[in-house]
Structures are given as C-alpha cells and as structure tokens.
Amino acid sequence: MAPQDLDFSSAAGDFSYGTDYAYDAGSGLTEDTVRYISGHKEEPRWLLEFRLEALELFRRLEMPDWAPMKKSDLDYENIRCYLARGDGTGNRWEDVPAEVKETFDRLGVPEQEKKFLAGVEAQFDSEMAYANLKDDLQRQGVIFVSSSEGLLRYESLFRPYFGTVVAAAENPFSALNGAVFSGGSFIYVPPGVKIDRPLQAYFRINAERSGQFERTLIVVGENARVTYLEGCTAPKFETATLHAAVVEVVVLAGAEVQYITVQNWSANVYNLVTKRALAHQNATVRWIDCNVGSRLTMKYPSVILAGEGASGSVLSISVAKDGQLQDTGARMVHRASKTHSRVVAKSLSIGGGSAIYRGTISMAGGFERCRSHSRCDGLLLREDSISRTFPHMDCGGTGNVIEHEASVSKISDEQLFYLRQRGIGESQALGLLVNGFFDELIREFPMEYGVELKRLIEMEMEKVTTAGEVSRG
Amino acid sequence: MEKSLDKGGTDGKVSPMDGALSLQNVCVDHGDRRLVRDFSLELRPEELRVLMGPNGAGKSSLLKALAGHPDYAISSGSVLLDGFSVAAASPEERARRGLFLAFQSPVALPGISLAQLLRAARQERLLPGKSLDIMAFYGELHGALDALGMDRSWSTRSTNDGFSGGEQKRCELLQILLLKPRYLLLDEIDSGLDVDALRLVVQTLRSLQQEGAGILLVTHYQRLLESLSPDGVHLLQDGSLLRSGGMELARELDVKGFQ
Numbered sequence: 001m002a003p004q005d006l007d008f009s010s011a012a013g014d015f016s017y018g019t020d021y022a023y024d025a026g027s028g029l030t031e032d033t034v035r036y037i038s039g040h041k042e043e044p045r046w047l048l049e050f051r052l053e054a055l056e057l058f059r060r061l062e063m064p065d066w067a068p069m070k071k072s073d074l075d076y077e078n079i080r081c082y083l084a085r086g087d088g089t090g091n092r093w094e095d096v097p098a099e100v101k102e103t104f105d106r107l108g109v110p111e112q113e114k115k116f117l118a119g120v121e122a123q124f125d126s127e128m129a130y131a132n133l134k135d136d137l138q139r140q141g142v143i144f145v146s147s148s149e150g151l152l153r154y155e156s157l158f159r160p161y162f163g164t165v166v167a168a169a170e171n172p173f174s175a176l177n178g179a180v181f182s183g184g185s186f187i188y189v190p191p192g193v194k195i196d197r198p199l200q201a202y203f204r205i206n207a208e209r210s211g212q213f214e215r216t217l218i219v220v221g222e223n224a225r226v227t228y229l230e231g232c233t234a235p236k237f238e239t240a241t242l243h244a245a246v247v248e249v250v251v252l253a254g255a256e257v258q259y260i261t262v263q264n265w266s267a268n269v270y271n272l273v274t275k276r277a278l279a280h281q282n283a284t285v286r287w288i289d290c291n292v293g294s295r296l297t298m299k300y301p302s303v304i305l306a307g308e309g310a311s312g313s314v315l316s317i318s319v320a321k322d323g324q325l326q327d328t329g330a331r332m333v334h335r336a337s338k339t340h341s342r343v344v345a346k347s348l349s350i351g352g353g354s355a356i357y358r359g360t361i362s363m364a365g366g367f368e369r370c371r372s373h374s375r376c377d378g379l380l381l382r383e384d385s386i387s388r389t390f391p392h393m394d395c396g397g398t399g400n401v402i403e404h405e406a407s408v409s410k411i412s413d414e415q416l417f418y419l420r421q422r423g424i425g426e427s428q429a430l431g432l433l434v435n436g437f438f439d440e441l442i443r444e445f446p447m448e449y450g451v452e453l454k455r456l457i458e459m460e461m462e463k464v465t466t467a468g469e470v471s472r473g
Numbered sequence: 474m475e476k477s478l479d480k481g482g483t484d485g486k487v488s489p490m491d492g493a494l495s496l497q498n499v500c501v502d503h504g505d506r507r508l509v510r511d512f513s514l515e516l517r518p519e520e521l522r523v524l525m526g527p528n529g530a531g532k533s534s535l536l537k538a539l540a541g542h543p544d545y546a547i548s549s550g551s552v553l554l555d556g557f558s559v560a561a562a563s564p565e566e567r568a569r570r571g572l573f574l575a576f577q578s579p580v581a582l583p584g585i586s587l588a589q590l591l592r593a594a595r596q597e598r599l600l601p602g603k604s605l606d607i608m609a610f611y612g613e614l615h616g617a618l619d620a621l622g623m624d625r626s627w628s629t630r631s632t633n634d635g636f637s638g639g640e641q642k643r644c645e646l647l648q649i650l651l652l653k654p655r656y657l658l659l660d661e662i663d664s665g666l667d668v669d670a671l672r673l674v675v676q677t678l679r680s681l682q683q684e685g686a687g688i689l690l691v692t693h694y695q696r697l698l699e700s701l702s703p704d705g706v707h708l709l710q711d712g713s714l715l716r717s718g719g720m721e722l723a724r725e726l727d728v729k730g731f732q
Contacts, residue, residue, distance in 0.1 A: 413543065414580040421540050422594040422648065423568035432593060436584025436631070 021125075021207070025082035025180075031055065034179050037082045041148050041182070044155070054168040054178025061172040066390075068327050068356070069296060071172045074270060079211045079242055081180040083125040089146060091132045096122075100129045109202050117229075119144045119199040123214060125206050126182040137195060143188040144199055147215050150186025157188050161219050165248035165278045165304070173244040173272040177213045184214030184245065187228065191221035191252070198227040198260070198446070203243075205233075205269070211242040218247075220283075223254040227446070231262045232271075232293075240295070241269045249277035249285065253307060256284040260449060264293035264456070267323060271297040281307030281336075288445055290317040290453060291326050292460065300358060302331030305339035305370075315441055316345040317453070319460060320353030320385075329358035329390075330374070334400070337367045343374040346441050348434055349385035350464050357389045359404075365396035372401070378408040379437045381430075381464070427465035431458035492555030493517045494539075494572070494656045494687060499550035501531065501538040501712075508534040509712045511550070514689075516656060521678070521688040521701055523723065526709035527731040532691045533577060535709070536658040540574040541567050554656070569598055571655030575645040575662050577691075581634040587644065588614060588628040591651045598652075617650040621673065638665035646677050657681065657688045663697045675700045695727035 025036045034055050038048040063071050090096045093110050104110065104122050109130075113120040119133035121144065128146035137144070143154060151158045168178035185201050205212050220226055232243070243265060251257050257277065265271055271294040277285040287301035303312030314330035332341035347355030357376045378387030389406045411433050419429035435442070435454050442450040494516040501509035509531040516522055524532050538545035539552060541564035552559045559567050582590065591614060596605045611628075618625050621643050633641055642662055649657060663674055678701060682688060692698070698706070698720065706722040708715045710731065716722060 412580065415582060417540075417542050417564060418576065418580050418582065419585075419590070419593075420564040421568050421574050422590065422652065423565050423597050424590075424593050425565050425597060426563075428593055428597065429565075432585050432589065433582070436582060439584035 021083045023082065023084040024080065027078050027080055029055070029058075029076045029079070029081060029176075029180070033081055037180055037182060040082075040084075041152075043151070046159075047151065050163065050168070051179050051181075054175045055180075057169050058172055058175035058179055061169070061175055063172060066358075067298065068325055069270075069298070074240065074242060080207065081126075081211055081213065082182055083207050083210050084127040084182075089128045089131050089149065091130070093130065096130050100124050103204060103206065104130065104202065109200075112200065117198055117200050121146065121185055121199075121201045123183045123201065123203045123212075125204070125210055125212065128183055133199075137193075140193050141188075141190040142193060142195065143186065145186055147184040147186045147217055148182060150188075150217065154186070154188065157219065158186060158217065161248065161250050162217055163248075165250060165276045166246050166274050170274060174246050174274040177215060177244050177246040177274070180211075181213045181215035181246065183212070184216040184247075185218070185228070186216070187218040187220075187226065189218075189220045189224040189226045189255075192223050193221070194225040195227070198229045200229040200231070203230060203232040205241055205243065205265075208241075211244065213243075214245050216245070216247045218249040218257065218259075220249070220251050220255040220257050222252045224252075225256040227258040227260065229260045229262075229449070232265055241265075243269055243271045243273070243294075245273045245275075247273070247275040249275075251277055251279045251283040251285055251310075253281040253283060255280075258286045258288065258446075259301075260288040260446070261290060262449075262453065262456070263289075263291045263297065263299075266293060267295050267321075269294045271299065273297075273299040275299065275301040276331075277301075277303045277312065279303055279305050279307060279310035279312055279339075282309040283307060284310070285312045287312075287314045287316075287330070288449075289314065289328065291328055292319045292456060294324065294326075296325045296327065298327045300329040300331050300360075302333065302360075303341065304333045304335060305341065306335045307339075308336045309338050310336065311340040311342075313342040314345070315444060316343070316347075316357075317438055317441060318345070318347040318355045319457065320347065320349045320355040321460070321464070322351035322353055325354045325356070327356045327358065329356075329360075331360045332362070332372055334361075334363040334367060334370045334372070338369045339367070340370070341372040343372075343376075344441055345374075345376045346379070346438055347377075347387055348379045348381065348437065349387050350381045350460075352384055352386075354386035354388070356387075357391075357406075359390070360392045361402050361404075362394040363397055363400045363402065364394075367397045368399045370397065370400040373403045374405070376404075376406045377437070378406075379434065380408065380410040383410075427462045428458075430465060431461040434461055492655075493553070494555075494689070495551075495553045496539075497551045497553075499535070499538075499552060500548045501534050502546045502548040503534060503544060507548075507712065508545070509538070509709075512709070512712075512714050513550075514707065514714070516687045516689050518655065518685045518687045519682055520704045521682055521690060522705040522707060523698060523703045524689060524691045524707050524709055525693070525723065525726055525731075526715075530709045531712040532709055533660050536574055536660050536689070536691065539567075539658060540564055540572060565597070568594075568652075568654075573649055573652060573654030573657050575642075575649065575657065575659045577660040577664070579633045579636075579641050579645060581636075582632040583634050585632050586629050587632050587647065590632050591648065594648075594652055613651060617647050620650065621647055621677070623647065639667065639670050642666060642670065642674070646674065649681065650677070653684075653686075655686060657686055657690075659688060659690045661691055661693070663692055663694055671697065695723045698723050 122130040133144040318326035
C-alpha cells in the first residue's frame, strides 16, 4: 500500500462536523444515565446489573497513589457519556450517513479497507457507524461486530469471557467503562482459523465534551491467529475529552494475537485505558502500542501468562510533546512454568513533555523456567524534557530470570550538526535521528504500519522545529 | 549539487567555474574565547591547500566555523562561497552550496544507515518537487563503495556507529563521492590510517581535485603531502596565520616541529 493511505496524523484528524444526535444520555453520570444507555441498547438484565455495580465501584474507587492524576481532576458532570445518531451500523459505506462517511473518507478509512484489511469497524462517538468483514472470513465463522451487537447476537460466546480479564473493580476508569461502555469490537476467531490480513477499528470522537468508552473483547480459539489494528483521532476541542476504554483478549491454547494501537488523540484528551490479555498454554500475545497524541495517557498493556509455554510481549513507543504526559508501560504476570515475556519501550520527550515507563513483571513462586526481559530507552530533545522509568519486579520460583535494562540519552548538537552539514534541513535531521532511535523497534512491526508510523513521527518533528522547541545550546 | 550550482550562479557575481572559497580577516569565537584571529585565505577549485599547526592552534575550530557549527561563531571578517556570503546561512544551506566538512571524529548516528543519510542528503539537493531516482542512486552508491573497497553491506550499517578509525574515514570519503562537494574541508582525514588506506585517500583526493574540487586539508603528516603536491601550505599558531609557503614549509615543519 502507499504510505499516504493510512493517515493517523493529528492535522488530518483536526476537523469535525455538526451532527444531530438522536440519542444523547445528557451530561453527568447517574444511575439514570446508565439505565438510559442500557435501555436504549435493549440489553439483558445481567448486563444492566453489571453496569450499575460498576457505577457503584466508580463512585468508591480512587486512583492509586502513584497515578499522575486524581479522579477529581475531571468534571464528570459535564461529560456526555452516550451520543448516538441512531442510524445503526452500516456494512456498506454507501449506507453510512453522509457526514459520518465524509469523516472517515477524510481519514482514509475506506481506501485502507480496500487495500489491505480483512475487516473494518468505524466508531463515531459512542456507536459503530460501519462494520464489515470479508465474506470468506464470515464463512469460516469469524465474528467481527461491535461489542453491543456481539453481546446481543452472540451471547453464548460473549458472556462467558466478558469481564473475566479486566475487572470493573480494577481502577476508577475500568469501573466507569463498565458503567457506560458503548461500542468497541467483539471479535471471535474459531479454532484453527488464521487471518493473515489485519482487522481494523477506527475510533473517532466528534462531539465536544463527549466521552468515549468503548469496550473490546477478542476471543481467539485454539491455534487460531489474528492481528487487530486500532487508530484513534479527535478534533481539537477547547474542553477536555475523556477516552476510557477496556480491552480484554482471551487467547486459547496455541493461538496468536497481535494487537496494534496508534493513539493520536488531540492534545486535550485524557486517555485512560485498561488492556489485558489472558494467554493459555503455548499462546502468543503481542501488544504494539504507540502513543503520540492525548494530553495524558495512562496505559499499561498486560499479559497474564496462564498456560505453560505461553509468551507475551509489549513493544511500546511514546512521544511526549510540550504539555503531554505519556504514562505508559507494561505488565507481565507469569502464572505458569516456561512462560516468557519481553518488553521493549522507547519514548521520546520533546520540550516540556514527560514520558514515564511503568513496568511490572511478576513471577509467583511455584513455577519454574520463566524468563522476562525488559528494555526501556528514553530519548530527550531538550534538557527540561522528562523521561522516567519505574520498573517493578517480583521474582519467585526456581530457575526464573528477570532482566531489566534502561537508558536515557539526548539528541546531541553534534549529531544534528553532522546531518545538517550534509545538507539535511533541521526538521528532516531530527526526523532521521528520532526514527533512528525507534528504528530497531519499528522493524518488528508489520511493514505498512511501520512506514506509516515513521511518517507520523517525521511530521511531529516538523511541528517541533517550526514551534522552535529544539534548544540551541 | 545541481541546486547548489544553480544558486551559486544566480546569487554571486563570480561565475561558479572561476569561483572560490574566500576568507578575509576571519575571527572565530567559541563562547567568549577567540580561537582564530584575522585569518585570510583563498581556496580555488582544483586547488589543494594545507593547514598545519600544533594541537589547539584553531584548525578544527576554523573548519567547524566555516561549516556553520552553532558553537563556533564567525565574529568578524567575511567568508564568501563562490561569491555568496555565508554569514547568515544555515549549515545545511552552506552544504547544499557545495561545502563539505569531513570530521576528525565523526559522531555516531545509531539507527541511521549510510544509505538513508545519503538519500536524504541527495534529496535535499534537488529542486522542490523533484524526487530522487532511487535506482540510479543505489547504482552510484554501490559504485562508490566498490571504489573505496568497502563491502556493499556497508550501506545498511548505522553511520559511524561502532566504526573503527579507518572505517570512519572511509565513510567520510564515501559521502564526498556521493555528494560531490565543490569545497572540501578535511580535518585529519589521514589520521589513524594504515598504508593501504592512506594510498586510497591520496588517490581519491587527487581525482576529486582533477574533477574540480578545492581542498583545504588539515594534517600533521608531511608524508601524505609529498604525494599530493599542494598549492600552498599555511601554518596556524595560536589562532593566527603565522606563515604561508609551499612544500618546503611542510618539510621544514616536519624536521623542526612547530617551534
């Protein structure tokens, strides 16, 4: 595919259309809000109870001490929890309402679908506006629908796994998500089905002061394989916007999942996401997590290595510009023998931006021959840019090994001068240096995705040089 | 290269064919320290001039200042590059106009392969809207690697990253071959090289000179000069130009030292 087809840049995302919402839960967060959403979706009783319980948890829970924000930093009375046009989900772009279609056209979603995707979902505020899956995959029993549709149409596949990997009680925002979630994907891949081309979801916040609370559940049958890509953008509104998602991935024996995120929310979005995979025997999970946008991101993709021989990895890239805090990392929980985990996190801090890595690796006693390796590299563009690493490691059992390496470096004036002396302009030179720093990690990504990410980083570097955020001496 | 010639031809009074890199009463400051004083020199195409002097005399500082290093300011005097005053020009603009500085100890650029670096550098020399002919570029790159006795796999190595001294120098020469600068500022391109590598440097410099490049060479070694027959030898001491002469000056310095 041509690189320009997949555009996650914030410039490309900075637009919005006036839209009429037929269903609006209003501002604020009360039991009525929850009942409104659940009623509108015609959900079963058990789910309404789940939501109400989650709301109760949200009221009680506070953020952990180490968190860079408090629960009270956000004004929940002014967040619109549910906004839907009421058009339903189309499976042909022609059926998608014009202004919604225009949004996704401008973001290049339909073209990408034609070129290299096996299926696409596009969420507009609270609901999926479009969902389509290639016919041959449908025939093989693959399910790729919005989570709301998944729980109604495929309850026997959905319900046993829902809420089993990420508990609502885990943190205030997993609880909030449990109370008001809408949209997100439900994917089921039957045993032995290997999907080569990625399934993609595109998340779009269009309305000001709205919150997006999608919930994704992926169940991959034994020896099956799938790659899931998600991209996020929003226009730049004046007020803070909240994105609090929950992602649960269940990977049965011998199955493989690759979950790729390009997060490029505009700089006023609080992006508070709980993502976790449960890996059974010999299963493989790989999170590729790239955070370029948002005001604050807190996200630590994790893998519970529950079956012998399971392996999990997190490849994480963060870019923190002035005014941004990227608080990201990984969690690996070894709960069986011969499990392996690997974390490579690279962050770039620009201007007054902060990139924080938090990693937890735990190996409980009673298991043996587990290995884990983490590496965190921070690159600073200026002296006042911030990069911090908080690794936490518990190593029990026998013959288990946890390794951790960390480094912080700064782009030197000598490196910049060398490139400029070769005739390369300052922003291109910075782009080369930054992409050089990320290069060994990006090489591990699927190719079309790596190309696009590099281009996104180059564009960010152009903005940085124009804004004069690079120091001179 | 096309771009730099075009610009040189339109901006300057002097036509590029009989242009020069001309320094008049140049002073170089690093912070509040003056490192070079009232230095004047003219380097014409096809000329090779040698700058000698003890460590700390200001040779490297002068070259860096000419190339536009932000820490080395040309605080007075003028530098004309084919008639174009470089005073307000960025390092990249000076480079695109044909100035090349070969570094004494080139900085490592992890993750930036030689091919990537050179592609970017060549792309930036094209007129806006033109894009580089990739096939032709790789043809040239491979030709240059072959000519310098470097394996083709070099093109994918991170630039200067973990290179030995000799490898660093070859890498600088390779860039010269691909970027075809008009004026070369070579900071000890011969240091730390074995006899074979030295022979290669001599051959390369000679052919570049024949193709019209002007070369300003900083070196400590008279032996290299015997095979290069320079057009002038200049002695810099404590930041000032002390003497100028021909090969006889280089031989004298070799015997007597700088005192």
